[in-house]
Amino acid sequence: MSVATRPATAGQADDVGIGVASRSRSVWRGPGLRRERRHGYYFLAPALLLTVALIALPLARAFWTSLQRTRGLRSDFTGLDNYLYIFTSTQFWDSLRISVIFTAVCVFFHMLVGLGLALLLKRAVFARTLFRVGFLAPWIVAPSIGAIIWVWLLEPQFGVVNYMLSGIGLVDRYQAWLGTPSLALASVIIVDIWRGTPFVMLLLLAGLQGIPKDQYEAAAMDGATAWQQFRFVTLPNLRYLLIVSSTLDLIYTIRHFDIIAVMTGGGPIDATEVLPVLIYNTAFTQNNFGRASAIGIVLLGIILLFSIFYLRAMRLGKARED
């Protein structure tokens, strides 16, 4: 990345306050530059303070807690005992497994359905805006409220879902969607697909609209079928956005809490206890803040890994555009 050709953006801490022009003109080297840099940090200070107060301190505190054994108001330093415990307990590994399944399936369908809807919406001529707003609704509704609505819909005796499905003969008796371990995970996954798809759809729709129309026309002239146009024009043009949005979605979904907390609380028999729900249950039903913090730190590590991947994908995409 060459500084001379790109304006400094707010996100680049090392360039703060130093504009393009001042960098490239040698007049500004020397004491002037140092002063500019100092002024830059003054401007940055409030945001920096807030970040430290709201993110760094709680994080440090959580890490500190994860090294303690807490009982009621008492806590004793126990080093890495909590980590040792969780790595040797089946509960953590089960929860991780459920998290991986939940996240993988959800992200896969967010992308698949999101892309499908985006393709449809791009072509829609009739009631375009209505459809766009309509498909966005699940994303606008707060997840916990959406989850409550779904609990009603899935209610075994009076729920709409059972009523409709048994009406067309798909299920022959009333299903306890959230009460049966095998069905509960599928149910929360479906609800999360409902929740998470619109955001992906919106991103991909924007991406689709950015693909130059003449590439499709050239492909049509070259004799490409609709599928070949998708395969050789749409996908390559969308590739980078697909990587970025799936990683972003993955980071979001693996730490998603609301829907499962509201719908099943992790049950039945821990069948839907993803890591964030496990953390909650450990902290607030078992009152074990130390262990909960340790799981939290592990989850943070996992998320950081994906974040690094995300940042790399972003940089790669930018490099390709230049």
Place this chain on the structure above:
Amino acid sequence: MAKLELSGVKKSYGSTDVLKGIDLTVEDGEFVAFVGPSGCGKSTLLRLICGLDEISEGTMAIDGHIVNDVPPSKRGIAMVFQSYALYPHMSVADNMGYALRLAGTPNGEIRQRVQAAARILRLDAYLDRKPRQLSGGQRQRVAIGRAIVREPKVFLFDEPLSNLDAALRVDMRIEIARMKERLGTTMVYVTHDQVEAMTLADKIVVLNAGKVEQIGSPLELYNKPGNRFVAGFIGSPKMNFLKLGKGCGNGSYAVAGGSVTLPVFAHAPVEIGIRPEHLTLAERGKNTLSGVVAMTEHLGSDTYAYVALNGAEETVVARIPGEKTFRPRQEVGVEVDASVIHAFAADGTAITSSGNARVAA
């Protein structure tokens, strides 16, 4: 190999009629240029020919077969887009061979044809590059190469050189002229650039507001424009128009700066047109129109002198040898080469006559 026939072709988007009945024949091997002001429907017509848009009314035939319902890829037509429309993720070779690949051509033959086209366009060294690693002129050549590789019956170009700088444009123009000689394929070429149209085309189609104004060879259009629009559109600098005032008998009419004597016409002309090179600046005299120099532009070989004729709102422009200079507001006489005056009737159509015009102050 390929003759294009359009008859009564119309195109409308909703309630707006973009093309209002185009009749046009492009002979086999002919190079036809579409020119016309922005928004007149040149691109639209090209898109109808290649099949990217549907014809609303009328028919189009290739070699006598009506192709209104034939999809673009089956018409044997290749199009070179103004924006190049290269596939960004494919190499130059893949871009050029993509149509063949889709058609199921064997790999060996694809490679052979791509290399042959690359040689013609001097792209051999760039076959493995991606489009973004090429200069504008190279990209343009890839876009043309992609069309050549398909060995189409007809080439369509939509302002292919408009994104290039002046020098490259000249190079590419020569390149296209060479390609025309070499391939002998029917070509339709849309351009804003008069020079491109005049130098490349066998036949020029002047379009205006969705209608054909005139079709003819470049010199025909230049020397015998069929109407005022074509007269004003072809040629740079533009033709000068003078409104005719009262007739004073003997075919003499008052114009700004003096009077002209015209031969007898079938209809009464209301306006005459004179090309800039048919005006010369001289001392004021009996056979000149009088005016003052408003401005001069020196182009080296030529000088354009803008002269405000007495009593006229707009200036006329004279194209005179480059070494001549005039002071601003210098009083001059404008001599008109009376043998080449164009006359126009009230509806804008050109009126011809056998006799010559005369000018008097």
